[in-house]
Amino acid sequence: MNATQIKPDVYWVGAIDWAVRDFHGYMTPNGTTYNNYLVMDEKITLFDTVKYDFSEIMLDNVNQIVHPSKIEYVVINHIENDHATSLDRIMAFAPNATIYITEKGKKGLARFFDISSWNIKTVKTGDTLNIGKRNLVFLETPMLHWPDSMMTYIKEDKILISQDGFGQHLATSSRFDDEFIECASVSELEDSVIDYYANILMPFGGIIKNKLAEVQKLGLDIEIIAPDHGVIWRKNPGKVLQMYTDMASGKANLSVAVIYDTMWHSTEMMTLPLMRGIMEEGVDCKVLKLRATPMSIAIKEFWKARGLLVGTPTLNNKMFPSMAEFLQHVSGLRPKDRIAGAFGSYGWGGGAVKEAYEWLKAMKLETVEPGVQALYRPAPEDDQKCYEFGKEFARKVKEYHAQFE
């Protein structure tokens, strides 16, 4: 993919990673892109770099516009490996370039590179930098999603370079939202935004809300949002801003994600009457078996729904290991504004459903108890209990959901 003009003298010079499927444990079935940007002004400025494996592609793209040795400023919005590990390649060409980065970014950078000979200036929210005809405004976004993170606004072009924020793991030949929608669909793009938010940004909803308010207060007129992954938002940046506002405010579908695993199909059999009960209450339902579903997709589907029902057989008085892994992931993402319950089968002592509730309550999720359990194989009376619990759970989901409407 060649360098692509976003606005006059502003270019995307990144790389597309069509093949990545495991992004530090996060499944990326659609690959990703590593976006970085070059601005041709009196001071030629590069924003971020790319994952090291793609540094040659980035250098080729830069070279289509200008020789990398001409770069005078490098803005590093985020030091995570997928964006900063090619920095030394740039600095090898442009050793006198000045790097602009947050204080925490500088500290982190020193752990990855020998920065002793680099000219580094630290910046904070509200600091500005004139690069010729343009002025940059820096906006720190600590813990979105690393301590070093920041965004940079190009005032004259009305472009917000938003690093991971508003990104999507989506390898595509489309550089812009409108191009992608034309060849794919709005829902596919939206789904990628939700997937990214659920798996990476979910723990930071409160910070996101405050940061969005801060951006509003700064009165930044944003025409284009240029993230470090996925498509650039030029047709409708308001769309992704609204999606973030909604997700950070607890928006979810009036639906239930039934996420389960099973040993000898007993717990699986319980999902059918549960689903029937849920749907009879007019609540949508999606059922996912953990060992048949990549973890990041299970997380996304959990995040989309207001209600979560986890189903697990008992193994050695504990939850099934795949359910323990799932709840461990969910717990780390510190979800809010969801209601949950549990069900499962057991042979003798039981224990899995109890343990699942302990996890759900430790996450401070609203719970509907005591759930439902079946000995060995669900009998007709167990089916009835599941059906009734499905109905009760759906009613509780509706009540809980009403406060967000």
Ligand code: FEO
């Ligand atoms: Fe895309 Fe936080 O790195």
